[in-house]
Amino acid sequence: MTLASRGRAVTVVALLLLVGVYIRALAFTPLERFQGAAQKIFYLHVPAAWSAMLAMGLVGLASVLYLLLKDPRFDRFAAASAEVGTAFCVVMLTTGPLWARPVWGTWWTWDARLTLTLFLFFLYIGYLLLRQAVADPGMRGRYSAVLGICGTVLLPFIHLSVYLFRTLHPQPIVLKPSAPSLPGVMLVTLLYSFGVFTLLYIGFVMQRYAVGEGDAHA
Amino acid sequence: MSDLLRHAWNIARKDLVIELRSRTAFVSTLVFTVLVLIVFNFGRDPTATAVLDLAPGILCVTFTFAAMLALNRAFQLELENQALEGLLLTPISRRSIYLGKLFANLAFVGLVEAVGLPLFVVFFNVPVGHVLPALAGLIALSTIGFVAVGTLFSAMVIRTRFAELMLPVLQLPFSIPPLVLAVLATAKLFTGRPLDESLGYLKLLAAYDIVFIGLSTLLFPATVEE
Amino acid sequence: MPENIPQNAGYMVAAYIVTAIIVLAYAASLYRRTRGR
Numbered sequence: 001m002t003l004a005s006r007g008r009a010v011t012v013v014a015l016l017l018l019v020g021v022y023i024r025a026l027a028f029t030p031l032e033r034f035q036g037a038a039q040k041i042f043y044l045h046v047p048a049a050w051s052a053m054l055a056m057g058l059v060g061l062a063s064v065l066y067l068l069l070k071d072p073r074f075d076r077f078a079a080a081s082a083e084v085g086t087a088f089c090v091v092m093l094t095t096g097p098l099w100a101r102p103v104w105g106t107w108w109t110w111d112a113r114l115t116l117t118l119f120l121f122f123l124y125i126g127y128l129l130l131r132q133a134v135a136d137p138g139m140r141g142r143y144s145a146v147l148g149i150c151g152t153v154l155l156p157f158i159h160l161s162v163y164l165f166r167t168l169h170p171q172p173i174v175l176k177p178s179a180p181s182l183p184g185v186m187l188v189t190l191l192y193s194f195g196v197f198t199l200l201y202i203g204f205v206m207q208r209y210a211v212g213e214g215d216a217h218a
Numbered sequence: 219m220s221d222l223l224r225h226a227w228n229i230a231r232k233d234l235v236i237e238l239r240s241r242t243a244f245v246s247t248l249v250f251t252v253l254v255l256i257v258f259n260f261g262r263d264p265t266a267t268a269v270l271d272l273a274p275g276i277l278c279v280t281f282t283f284a285a286m287l288a289l290n291r292a293f294q295l296e297l298e299n300q301a302l303e304g305l306l307l308t309p310i311s312r313r314s315i316y317l318g319k320l321f322a323n324l325a326f327v328g329l330v331e332a333v334g335l336p337l338f339v340v341f342f343n344v345p346v347g348h349v350l351p352a353l354a355g356l357i358a359l360s361t362i363g364f365v366a367v368g369t370l371f372s373a374m375v376i377r378t379r380f381a382e383l384m385l386p387v388l389q390l391p392f393s394i395p396p397l398v399l400a401v402l403a404t405a406k407l408f409t410g411r412p413l414d415e416s417l418g419y420l421k422l423l424a425a426y427d428i429v430f431i432g433l434s435t436l437l438f439p440a441t442v443e444e
Numbered sequence: 445m446p447e448n449i450p451q452n453a454g455y456m457v458a459a460y461i462v463t464a465i466i467v468l469a470y471a472a473s474l475y476r477r478t479r480g481r
Contacts, residue, residue, distance in 0.1 A: 139377065
């Protein structure tokens with residue numbers, strides 16, 4: 001089996017399991033009493049965020065390896081992870097405000113989490129645009145790697161800054177989206193969703209990598 | 219190490235001498251800065267909004283625009299004369315080239331800011347005398363962070379399609395920390411808050427500068443190798 | 445404990461639908477691009 005067909009298989013399995021997540025979250029997981037039904041967005045939003053962050057971290061890692069070892073496969077992987085990460089990032093950015101609005105009363109706030117997600121999105125878009133704008137594969141690989149590394153360094157910096165900013169300015173305690181300790185049923189749903197989103201990431205990246213391979217040999 | 223700095227200084231000096239001779243970039247950037255300040259002035263209703271509410275934002279945004287212009291010009295100039303290729307043929311270390319460009323860009327933007335700040339004070343009647351050293355330091359730190367990343371990225375985008383568009387797009391996430399931290403600290407300074415309230419922001423800015431100058435110096439060679 | 449659990453299922457439905465659309469659209473895009481490999 002080729003990489004592409006294996007990737008497709010993994011993706012199909014992940015999608016079917018995703019249906020399972022939907023059913024379990026919507027029908028078999030209890031309502032959260034303070035946030036209501038909207039809290040269930042949590043089961044999609046958080047795993048999507050995890051995948052988006054994971055994807056960017058791997059872009060950074062692949063970028064470093066590419067610059068050090070010059071192996072085009074790392075660049076190909078970085079490109080794949082970036083595109084897949086962007087998709088998850090869009091899920092995160094759309095489900096986030098949809099969850100925030102009913103629970104916090106506002107579509108957006110500049111707290112640590114949301115600020116970081118926005119930055120992540122800008123980085124992804126910039127990365128994809130840069131790749132589009134460079135024709136020569138060697139140059140494209142190097143430039144993307146530089147951007148990827150800078151971006152991966154920026155993210156923890158932003159996180160730290162916002163965290164420090166918040167300790168400088170104590171903020172009123174807002175309803176926390178994730179309860180300090182999740183009841184067992186909810187935790188299981190969340191973990192299940194994490195697993196499915198990770199599998200989805202893998203399947204997507206396999207396919208996207210295969211696309212990159214194909215482009216290279218075209 | 220001293221070679222690194224010596225070469226960097228030579229490169230910076232070359233760029234600045236070129237600029238000094240023609241002065242077009244400096245004048246056009248300065249004119250743009252004045253224009254932005256004027257627009258902001260007419261853009262607000264003085265009876266509705268206190269100057270101090272908007273002043274930090276106006277100052278920082280104006281300087282950001284100016285810095286972007288400067289960055290674009292700097293590498294355009296290089297590309298036009300293919301001077302970059304010439305530089306790359308010399309045995310000078312790539313890192314020196316980056317640092318040299320950084321110094322030159324900083325000197326350029328710094329000069330624009332040095333003229334722009336008094337204009338800002340005059341146009342908006344914002345008293346800054348008592349906080350001038352802190353304000354100057356703050357502007358310097360923020361500009362350094364912005365220009366450090368900008369110098370690295372402009373080296374990349376010059377050789378891409380849609381170069382003028384790519385630079386601000388790529389730089390956006392990286393400009394926000396220096397910009398936001400500067401605005402927050404400037405607001406504190408303008409409203410007469412004690413200095414230690416801005417200290418946190420200044421430390422973060424300094425940390426950002428150190429991290430990204432280091433990173434950019436490390437990565438610059440990858441943007442110019444063949 | 446609040447007497448009434450907030451009625452905001454609309455947001456939940458919207459989020460679940462949007463997520464499904466994005467995921468399926470991307471999966472379809474990849475499927476098209478890898479056809480024949």
